[in-house]
Each structure stands twice: as C-alpha cells, then as structure tokens.
Amino acid sequence: MNRERLGTVLLSVGACLGLLLATTGIVKSDPEVPEDAVAVVNGHAIPKSEYRRALDALRAERPNASEAELRAHVLDRLIDEQLLIDSALELGLADRDPKVRADLGSAAIGVIVDGAEVEPSDAELRAFFQANRDYFRGAPRVHVRRAGLPDTPLSPDKLEQYLGARVTREVLALEPGATLETPQGRVELVEKIPGREPRFDEKLVRAEYSRRAGEQRLRAFFAERRARARIVTP
Template sequence: MNKDRFINIILVFGVILGATLASISLVKETNFRSEEDWVAKVEEIEISRAKFSLQIQALAADKRTPITQEDKAYVLERMIEEELLIQRARDLGMLSTNTMVRGTVVQQMINLIILDNNMKTVKESALKKFYEENKGFFTNADRLRVRQLYFTHSDVNKALEKANHAFDALLANENFSEVAKSASDSALKLPDTLMTLTKVRE
C-alpha cells in the first residue's frame, strides 16, 4: 500500500480515529468561554480562537437559523478531532511529504459540519405527494404536455397586455384553469397528452 493511499484511508476514517485518540486524553484543556487567543489545546498545539471563529462563520453562512452554543461546541469538537488527525499523520511522517493533508482534513470537517446541520429527513408520503402534484418535472425531456392560452382582440396591444398578465399570473403559481378563464376561444385544440418535440413543432 503506497503512502498516498494510506493517507486517504486515514482521512476517510478521520472521525473514528479522532474519537479514539481523544479517549486517551490528548486534549489537555479547553478554553471555550474566556477571552484568550485559543479555544483548546491538543498536546502542545493551540486551536486558535480566530480559526474557530472562521469555521463558525462558515457554518452560519449555511444555516437558516442562528448559531447556538451546541453548534459552537460541535464545531470545537470537530476541530479537536482534526488536530488529532494532523498529529497522528505527523507521527507517521506523512505531513513532511504531503502538505495538502491539513487542507483536505479541514475541508472534510467543514463539509461534515454543514451536512450534519442541514440534513433533513423527508417522509415518503410527502415525496409521493410532491411527485403527484409535480409530475411534469419528472417526465422525459423529449416528451411534453402542452397547454395553450389564446388571446385575441381588435387592438393588438390589448391582446398582448392580456397575454402578459396571464403569463405573470402563471409565474406567480396561480391555477391554470383560473387563468384560462380570461383567455379567448381558439379553433386550435391541443391534445391533453404527452407529445414528442417533433409533434409539438407541427
């Protein structure tokens, strides 16, 4: 197994390794609430408050709700795990030959934090309801169901005005049947079925 592949394995199992190392008390002390320049020490390495703040800002940018104390504690825990990984990689002599390891670990931890805080479980019933209400989004691109609205008036500008008004109403999610009440009758009747692009052009 070459060294790069070994590095990748360590990154994949980073959280597990970090938790294991933490359990043997490599984290000497934490400083979560004071005004010092660091928020935690792992061995003799300080995790700076500035770096901690940057990761909190990154998390806040991806959250729809305000950052809580639990969020901050979670971020700090992940940063400690990251530092444990870095120290382990240093012990194995890998950091001297691969300067990208730290950046890769940092990015993976940020992604993990973001995913954990934004992941939502959608019920199957909600998915089925969405599908039934939006079947058009799930049809193949080469088959379309087309509906028409036809507007006519002795004054072309007024016909165009009515058409634009109907267009805006549809964009605003108004019911098609209601919008269609303002349209004129058309001699051209389109079939209410899926049609190929060629058929639509005809």
C-alpha cells in the first residue's frame, strides 16, 4: 500500500473513530488535559489556540452549520491529524522520505526564526537604522557611454548584464571622463551618481531587524545543537 493510500485509510479510520467516540460520549473532559489544550492524543496536547484558529476558519467556510457540529468536526480533524503524525513517525517517514524531511526542516526553521520574537522599541529600531545606514542607502548608479548601451544612468547590477562582471568592475574604478577599451568597444564613464541618503522607514527597518534577529536565532540554535549532538563523519 503506497503512502497516499495509507494516509487516506488512516484519515478515514480516524474520522470514523472520532464520530464513534463523539456519539458514544467517550471523548469528554479529563483532569489530565491541560487547561490550554482541548485534547491529548498519545501524550501530545492539542492547544486551544490551534483549535480556535481551525474553528474560526471552518465557521467562515460553513456559515450555516450548527456550532456543535463545527466544534465536533474541528476536534475530530485535529485528533486525526495527530494520529496521522504519530503513524508517520512510527513508519519512519521522517527518516526515509526526502519530501517529509524537507518539509519538517522548513517548518522547524520557521518556528526557530519566528519563535520568542521580542518586538523592538522605536529607539532600538532607530539605533539599528543608524548603525546600518549604508545598507538602507539607495543603490548608486553610473552613466556610461558605449554603442549598444542605454544613454542613461544604470545600477551596477544592470550594467553588469551588458558588460560582464570584470569589465563592470574596471569601469566602476574609473574617474568621470575616463575611458576603457573593451572587446565590445570603448566605454566612457560619464558620471557616478551616489545612492540617495537613506531615510527612516519603520516598516522597512523593522523587517530587516526581524530578518537579522531570526538569522541570529538560527545560528545560535545550530551552534547549541551541534555542541550537544554526537556527529560522526568519515
């Protein structure tokens, strides 16, 4: 039986069990269920926050359904998902299936990068901006003349598309008015236009601050895990 067929069977069985438990009253509140959870499946708590998100989404999809029906359906679905996860781990899919491994890795990175993020204050953002003014400065442009080139200022990246990396580096080292002989013809550097003076854009600065903070958390995670892990290489 392939994995897709197995997943369908497991989900169907889980749905039937959920319906049976709900109708017979076996699923009920239990003192072992944490206050912030709606159920515990094989020792894994299903958070109320996850339950509420799924319930809100289903309410939007099924506006005419009864509240009791929606709640039962969401709880059953979350229980089924946990049963499928348990089954996947028992089958060793995390070790044997490259796609599962990649998806788990991507999900873990997302949790690590986004986890425990502290919202920076306005003062912290402005200090970060001042320390990284060159990063937020607009890209410089150069105006060069050569047959086949647009007679307008271009960014270094755009110029490289026309001239190639080596010739672009040599052109950028020229002073305005100087020329350079290339296999494609003579290139004259007309003008160097510096990048615009950066201004504080809270949305842009906050995004870069968060990106770098996430990268730092990821580096710290790998450093800590490598220190604890037993890694053997040839």
